[in-house]
Amino acid sequence: MFVAPHIEWAALTPVLILLGAAVIGVLVEAFVPRASRRLVQLALSALAVAGALVAVTWRWTVVQSSGPRELVAGALREDGPALLAQAVLLVLSLLALLVIADRSRGEDGFAPTAAAVPGSEYEDQARRAGLAQTEVFPLTMFAVTGMLVFPAAADLLTMFIALEVLSLPLYLLAGLARYRRLLSQEASLKYFLLGAFSSAFFLMGLALLYGYAGSVRLDELAVAVPAMAGMDGLLLAGSALVIVGLLFKVGAVPFHAWTPDVYQGAPTSVTGFMAACTKVAAFAALLRFVYVVTPGLTWDLAPFLWTVAILTMVVGTVLAIVQTDMKRTLAYSSVAHAGFLLLGVIALDERGIGGVIFYLLAYGLATVGSFGLVSLVRTKDADGNVTSEAGHLSEWAGLGRRSPVLAVSFALFLLSFAGIPLTAGFTGKFAVFSAAVAGGAWPLVVVAVLASAAAAFFYVRIIVLMFFTEPPVAEDGSSTTVVRTEGLTAVAVVVCAVGTVLLGVVPSAILAITAQASKFLL
Amino acid sequence: MSLVNYLVLAGILFAIGSAAVLVRRNSIVAFMGVELMLNAANLTLVTFARMHGDLSGQVIAFFVMVVAAAEVVIGLAIIVSIFRTRGSASLDDASLLKS
Numbered sequence: 001m002f003v004a005p006h007i008e009w010a011a012l013t014p015v016l017i018l019l020g021a022a023v024i025g026v027l028v029e030a031f032v033p034r035a036s037r038r039l040v041q042l043a044l045s046a047l048a049v050a051g052a053l054v055a056v057t058w059r060w061t062v063v064q065s066s067g068p069r070e071l072v073a074g075a076l077r078e079d080g081p082a083l084l085a086q087a088v089l090l091v092l093s094l095l096a097l098l099v100i101a102d103r104s105r106g107e108d109g110f111a112p113t114a115a116a117v118p119g120s121e122y123e124d125q126a127r128r129a130g131l132a133q134t135e136v137f138p139l140t141m142f143a144v145t146g147m148l149v150f151p152a153a154a155d156l157l158t159m160f161i162a163l164e165v166l167s168l169p170l171y172l173l174a175g176l177a178r179y180r181r182l183l184s185q186e187a188s189l190k191y192f193l194l195g196a197f198s199s200a201f202f203l204m205g206l207a208l209l210y211g212y213a214g215s216v217r218l219d220e221l222a223v224a225v226p227a228m229a230g231m232d233g234l235l236l237a238g239s240a241l242v243i244v245g246l247l248f249k250v251g252a253v254p255f256h257a258w259t260p261d262v263y264q265g266a267p268t269s270v271t272g273f274m275a276a277c278t279k280v281a282a283f284a285a286l287l288r289f290v291y292v293v294t295p296g297l298t299w300d301l302a303p304f305l306w307t308v309a310i311l312t313m314v315v316g317t318v319l320a321i322v323q324t325d326m327k328r329t330l331a332y333s334s335v336a337h338a339g340f341l342l343l344g345v346i347a348l349d350e351r352g353i354g355g356v357i358f359y360l361l362a363y364g365l366a367t368v369g370s371f372g373l374v375s376l377v378r379t380k381d382a383d384g385n386v387t388s389e390a391g392h393l394s395e396w397a398g399l400g401r402r403s404p405v406l407a408v409s410f411a412l413f414l415l416s417f418a419g420i421p422l423t424a425g426f427t428g429k430f431a432v433f434s435a436a437v438a439g440g441a442w443p444l445v446v447v448a449v450l451a452s453a454a455a456a457f458f459y460v461r462i463i464v465l466m467f468f469t470e471p472p473v474a475e476d477g478s479s480t481t482v483v484r485t486e487g488l489t490a491v492a493v494v495v496c497a498v499g500t501v502l503l504g505v506v507p508s509a510i511l512a513i514t515a516q517a518s519k520f521l522l
Numbered sequence: 523m524s525l526v527n528y529l530v531l532a533g534i535l536f537a538i539g540s541a542a543v544l545v546r547r548n549s550i551v552a553f554m555g556v557e558l559m560l561n562a563a564n565l566t567l568v569t570f571a572r573m574h575g576d577l578s579g580q581v582i583a584f585f586v587m588v589v590a591a592a593e594v595v596i597g598l599a600i601i602v603s604i605f606r607t608r609g610s611a612s613l614d615d616a617s618l619l620k621s
Contacts, residue, residue, distance in 0.1 A: 171597075189601065192596065193549065193553065193613075196597065203560060204536055210578075210582070260619075
């Protein structure tokens, strides 16, 4: 007999607000005149994310008073880690949304029409007519919706659907850059093929775990893990495949091949959004899977996870040092950060959960801020036309003298990436590393500290480049310039910078909150 | 016939699919490899549903079909736009981003 599930609508408000905004955003594309479309889309998206943030805060107070519980017949969990990850996600996506929406010299960072062949007459006409691809906003909202469900998913099917809902819009967003469109389309193709490949692995893992336990609910899997001896093959292969699918999304070595290409080719504002928010969502889901399902498998999975963590930290750091492109450097730095974050996952210690979420907030603020700044530094050719972003590191030389504010805030974000004390990055690293020590993973912490020290080298090298190097004289007369914008990016960067400093100087308030959220509801 | 045969078949399909993604140079064929992997997972799910006498595996297979359809929409849009730009769907040509 069919029993209708009881659905707790109140607890679903954050997701419903964002999904509603995304669907309305699609209608706005159809019915609102072109002139006012961008403003309407921006207002709708920003209000939706802010509203969802308020709703998450409200649910947090409810959970604090009446305890965590399961929603929608066990498809979702409303508990501390989920709500905290959602709050971090919404803060970061609000900031990233400002960067995405910003326009410099009347142009946003996206192609006038993505359907036009690059360099064609049609594209020229679209550019002259001032068309704008405002579908970016609903696509972003759909992606944020998926990210919001991802950390709360309590069965593997919900997790899979959320994974697809967050990935599919990102594949498209990666291909929409205004300049260097061939690179952007290529990034989109690579991201799509590897993303689809990894979700197929996730799905096969889901199928094997279903075969093992007869259920895809995480709590029933957790019960079944110690209960069934003799079917270890299914269980181990299934867990490993699911974890591989999630590691693809966080960009851990050896599943990181897409990261540098996609980060470089995608529109810079989208790169910031995807680097910060996808990591939060994927790590929150990874934490839930590892902490809820696999504690009974520690001995079997530890060699695999330890190898991945060490490879990720070392390869990310070493390859970041040899890069010559700013976005690729930041991409490999994000790979290294994924390795540091994995320490908190492997720790299997309660403090690890709060530590990872704090680290994600610190890393996300610095990421959104730094990619926002990268989108402002452009190449100016000999005729004075401002075109694409100044990608090559040498083009950043001497920026500190011409744009001191930009250079100082970029330096601040780099110091936070490096984990220098009094920045958020230091507090985050400390929280994650101490949890890993408590969890008995001290050899990993030694590697992590060494990798951090090596990583500090290339962050400081960029700072030296900006402040103490003469700008190069290019043969073709091109130079580097910083464009003026409408100010949205400036707001986002200032908020990120203030957050980075505050989390480094007075982290205790946020640390107290993350410490409260260190228990998953089984 | 033993149900295990279906699992073996699913394993073979999954292997063929992943080999196609890794080896084939045409992006459409690589994409078909991904679809084959998803269908292998579906076959596994349905077989296990039969073994456990439980319907949820079959229901999940329907969800996967919907997701696969959505993925086709996105994927073909990306591949077609690249094809119109370059006149080729080869993955070897898409190598402007150095690795």
